[in-house]
Amino acid sequence: MSIQTNAAGHLTIGGVDALTLAQDYQTPLYVYDVEAIRNQIRAFKAVFEAQAVPYAVSYASKAFATIAMYQVAAQEGCHVDVVSGGELYTAQQADFPMADVSFHGNNKSREELQTALNAGVGTIIVDNFYELQLLGELLAATPDRHQAILLRVTPGISAHTHAYISTGQVDSKFGFDVDSGQALTAARQALSNPQLDLLGIHAHIGSQIFSVAGFEGVTTKLLAILTQWHDELGFVPQVLNVGGGFGIRYTKEDTPLPAADFVEAIVTTLKQAKLPFALPAVWIEPGRSIVGPAGYQLYSVGSRKDVPGLRPFVAVDGGMGDNIRPALYQAEYEAVKAAEPTAAATEDVRLVGKYCESGDILIDHAHLPKTQPGDIVAVLATGAYGYSMASNYNRNPRPAVVFVENGQAKLVVARETYADLTQNDRPYI
Incomplete structure (x- = not known):
């Protein structure tokens, strides 16, 4: 998956700075490069048309x-x-x-x-x-x-x-x-x-x-x-x-x-x-x-746990509720630090989520530059099955979805609120 950057060296998606997307729409966040979706559809169609x-x-x-x-x-x-x-x-x-x-x-x-x-x-x-x-x-x-x-x-x-x-x-x-x-x-x-x-x-x-x-x-x-x-x-x-x-x-x-x-x-x-x-x-x-390579998930780094002799745990503000695939069938991903996506990795960490499960590990071996709380991490190629298999486990709201094309971002699925979580509940007493 190719990494696009701007003059500041930040990760860009569809021509928009990933840090700006995280600031404008908060994290965790699903982001799709719409041009990449279109190009893949066209690539399939072109072969059929060439073959008549x-x-x-x-x-x-x-x-x-x-x-x-x-x-x-x-x-x-x-x-x-x-x-x-x-x-x-x-x-x-x-x-x-x-x-x-x-x-x-x-x-x-x-x-x-x-x-x-x-x-x-x-x-x-x-x-x-x-x-x-x-x-x-x-x-x-x-x-x-x-x-x-x-x-x-x-x-x-x-x-x-x-x-x-x-x-x-x-x-x-x-x-x-x-x-x-x-x-x-x-x-x-x-x-x-x-x-x-x-x-x-x-x-x-x-x-x-x-x-x-x-x-x-x-x-x-x-x-x-x-x-x-x-x-x-x-x-x-x-x-x-x-x-x-x-x-x-x-x-x-x-x-x-x-x-x-x-x-x-x-x-x-x-x-x-x-x-x-x-x-x-x-x-x-x-x-x-069609959609897998076009998708990114943006997370904010939170806590960190260091144990001598073991890989550090770096926790983000999402996890298995917005991407169950690693826990479900050991799917593997790569991640970059959005502020410096092409920087050399300096450590091997376990990128983990906030859910109350030991198996809530997004990437078991995430090779990243050193991160601090508040840094934005982008997990790559997450466009397929992340959003569609998302849940409200631990009563966490599902993230928003943003489409980006030609340097313009548009919210296409609103972030769920706490009120959304209880809208179908009915009191017993």
Whole structure:
């Protein structure tokens, strides 16, 4: 992740001094470089257009879902994926075009599906037989209504990633199993319902993937499945959705490929295949790779604990409540001192949060210049899953979110107040 500085040597985000952002909006604070978001979306789209392949770049909004983010995605001609009624509602509040929305989820409720139908969601990605039945029942109430769907399958391909974010293997809660014949049965059932428009197939093999091999493999496997559906059911696919999971750089040890490499590998595999049907449109679902590198979290340094022979503990005013990933699955990050982000590190510290858990460690080995209380520390590449997984643990309010572009900062999510924490409470006595 490149570090931008100004004449004073301070970290800048979208052309704005990080110290100014911390002063104006307080800490902890989520900050997004909007130009970086736009550039990544455009990079994905450019490869498809250069290859002259029909496509959709569908932003996996579980990574970061706010009205402002949906607005930027719409401006860039992105589709979006939602995985809950709440994400769908947020997209509606952003006036996002519903025809470009896909609805994911392994346990969509009747109410969520009805809401999606009423909203005119473009594509529902059906995950299981229960959902297939439920969707059929809801559509039967309005016989003139049709709904486009994809079937999500588990192709038996496991990406080299953390077990909690690996989703393509057979032993997964997601999708129709292929080897047991579930996927073929689901396709037959979907095609037998005249109110369902089966567009094609979907799979997602995991997250934070650094190799194209998994995507080449899943593309080949999905094409084989579609060929079987064509031969046995007469099905002609319109969409091949290979999911997302493209890795990003969190630390110096991470070596992600450019977005273009993943797309080129998928398209090349597709074009080399001998197919009994025309080339379907290719859909991808990047989330982390769009917003992750664009995000920063700013914290103020507070207390420090030094014990002879041990790494010091340097505490900040946030922690696992605004970024649960290190505690949840040992995610690693890097941090810089905002006032001197390019200065050489002089100590190795444990950067910890303020929450009442020993596991509230943001970075176990943070290499930083010496810090003092009140210094601003920026944790890099935090744009994915920090805000979306944030909580009010210990009754701490969630931080504000600021978008920065062309030297201008704008508050897009207000900081929660103590009053917000109790607004849904009701007295017992």
